[in-house]
Amino acid sequence: MHRITIVGGGAGGLELAVRLGKKLGRKKKALITLVDASRTHLWKPLLHQVAAGTLDSHADEREYFALARTNGFEFRLGRMDGLNRDKKEIYLEATIDENGEELLPRQALAYDTLVIALGSQTNDFGTKGARENCIMLDSLTAAERFHKKLINCCLRAQSQAQGAGEGRFTVTIIGGGATGVELAAELHMTTKILSSYGLVNFHPEKDLKIVIVDAAPRLLQMLPERLSYAVAKELRSIAIEVHTNEQVMEVSKEGVMMASGKFIPSGIVVWAAGIKAPDFLKEIDGLETNRINQLVVNRQLQSSRDPAVFALGDCCACPQGEGLPMVPPRAQSAHQQASMLAKSLVRMLQGKSLLEFSYKDHGSLVSLGNYSTVGSLMGAIASGSVFIEGTLAKWMYWSLHKHHQVAVNGLFHTWLSTWAETIDRVRNPRIKLH
Known part of the structure; x- marks a missing residue:
């Protein structure tokens, strides 16, 4: 079977693995493998709530092994640190457990199609200290x-x-x-x-x-x-x-x-100022990258120097068109790219042409806890933007998270988890105290 390996289980990578697992993996039309250094997934926009204690991360985490079993893909635990495009292999560094002992040895993983979805990390711009x-x-x-x-x-x-x-x-x-x-x-x-x-x-x-x-x-x-x-x-x-x-x-x-x-x-x-792709991606095995280590891709999300290597999300520099800026590094970008690439890779295996990515800016929402939520819906009317705030904005911010959960867990499981969250709000303290 054709081997599609996805590196990175963030919003875009996991959604792509779930979609391809359902379309190809379950039907034995391709072997879908997701690789991540963590055993669980948490939607990254929630990290500020975990830091403040207003969200218990364990209540929202999803186990990659369990998701793989129910959605038709395989999961491999490991952190990518190398690539050999001639052999079509990626390399995973040894995994060390909490006691400092080797849990998994250094590994090589073969692919026919590689999708890099490693997201981004904080860029300190070399600031002293x-x-x-x-x-x-x-x-x-x-x-x-x-x-x-x-x-x-x-x-x-x-x-x-x-x-x-x-x-x-x-x-x-x-x-x-x-x-x-x-x-x-x-x-x-x-x-x-x-x-x-x-x-x-x-x-x-x-x-x-x-x-x-x-x-x-x-x-x-x-x-x-x-x-x-x-x-x-x-x-x-x-x-x-x-x-x-x-x-x-x-x-x-x-x-x-x-x-x-x-x-x-x-x-x-x-x-919390600035982002960059992981440092090891910088011109990895001859691939083209920009100044913040993002892989340069075309509108089909293929890397500029290797059609077998794709990238999506924050770790890629994707053009929108002549005279337009690059696709912004946002969760909505990764979601749109994962949705398009899932369809595109199915077409590729059918011998059809790849689709081109077209970014649609649905606006921005900023949540200020219980105080307020404000946002801007782009392209909603002829003038291009509608400003919203208050209860409507709060509901829409909440719905973004639910939309991601539906993409990963399905509608029924998301409905069940939403009821469980409601019960937990009554049963548990409003903030995590430990």
Whole structure:
């Protein structure tokens, strides 16, 4: 059978594996293999909620092995670190368990068609001290580590005498994109709830300060101005400090130094500014990549130098057309590319031509926890954009997650899990306390 190997189980990679598994794998028309370094999948836009403690990751994680069994594909645990296009093999580094012992040896995995869907990671732009002193919020492990530090700092503040000082602990978020602003709002909501759980000496406004720093002239620079200003107004109304036009020069254990000379003493620093594809992809085995390691692909999502290698999602640089920018690195882009490529690869095995990808911008939504959700629906009317906020925007943000769950789990299982989530909200605390 034709071997289609998909590397990366994020939103795009997993959706592609599920679709191809149902169309080809179950019918024994192709062998579909998904490779990922983790055993479970969590929708990446939820990481800021895990970090703040407003989402229990274990309730939303999905087991790759179980998904593979029910959807007609195979799963291989491992982290890709090499490629041999002549032999048509990818290489997976040895997997080490939590005790430091080798769980799986280094492996070679053959393919006929390779799809790289590795997503992106945080880009610190070589800023001094960033890698050593920041939490890079691009993995479940990092989000859980941040949450533990946050809870510990709140408990520490509770044990201290009242009125010992204002702004005793500062969380600085570098990056005013969607991740940064959503995390800031979730953190504020978390600390308000914590103070109601018997932490009588902990006062969110006095004991915790939340700061957002961004080099751009406004928050959410890539989104419509009206959306940006609405978000900034909401954040300032809940006492979150916003510093725009401030370039970070160095991050130390004591805090964040800006090019302007301003210094923000910080207990926790989160880097949420900029993305890049994994470093090992840089010109891997002669494939063309750009300055942030993204694989250069054509409109069919084939790499520019090898028709047997495809890429989708944040790790690829896909053109929209002459005079237009590249397809933006968003979850909706990965979803659209996975949907198109699933149809395209089926056509390829039938001897038909590949489809061309056409990106449709359905707009942007930014959730500020329980405070607000604002967004912009693109192309909805002749003028090209409709601004929405409040309950409608919140419902649409929620529906994006459900849409991904339907693509992965099916309609019935998503319906069941939604009821389970509703019950859990009644049974469990509003935030995770450990």
